[in-house]
Amino acid sequence: MKQITAVIRPSKLEAVKSALVAIDVVGMTVNDVRGFGRQKGQVERYRGNAFTVEFLPKARVAVVVADDKVEAALAAIADAAHTGEIGDGKIFVTPVETTLRIRTGERGDPAL
Ligand SMILES: Nc1ncnc2c1ncn2[C@@H]1O[C@H](COP(=O)(O)OP(=O)(O)OP(=O)(O)O)[C@@H](O)[C@H]1O
Numbered sequence: 001m002k003q004i005t006a007v008i009r010p011s012k013l014e015a016v017k018s019a020l021v022a023i024d025v026v027g028m029t030v031n032d033v034r035g036f037g038r039q040k041g042q043v044e045r046y047r048g049n050a051f052t053v054e055f056l057p058k059a060r061v062a063v064v065v066a067d068d069k070v071e072a073a074l075a076a077i078a079d080a081a082h083t084g085e086i087g088d089g090k091i092f093v094t095p096v097e098t099t100l101r102i103r104t105g106e107r108g109d110p111a112l
């Protein structure tokens, strides 16, 4: 099991949701976040001469998927979130030890 955490443009959230549902991802968690990447928020919103670091609004999407679905989920997110401009976002993949569905007590992949 892996958690895929994608930080994307808020305007791409609906497209990413649809792309993940289309590959049968059955659950996801989202939140509004602020962040900066390697341009430190400066190119997307440049302010004068000062080299300030600006937080920009982003959406964070977290999905936990079975190992055999990781590549499909990465492709779905990257394709749906891509514009080709700086600030398109980033995807992180981390291992997940297990999952437990509270209602039934199921564990592991069946609990997803
Ligand atoms: N190394 C990182 N650690 C944690 N969050 C990050 C990291 N890199 C990017 N992010 C998050 O992803 C958001 C989007 O990053 P962004 O797409 O600007 O990355 P980038 O590396 O600057 O690539 P690009 O050159 O395409 O802009 C940031 O605002 C931040 O919230």
Ligand SMILES: [Mg+2]
Pocket: 036, 037, 038, 039, 040, 086, 087, 088
């Ligand atoms: Mg950037």
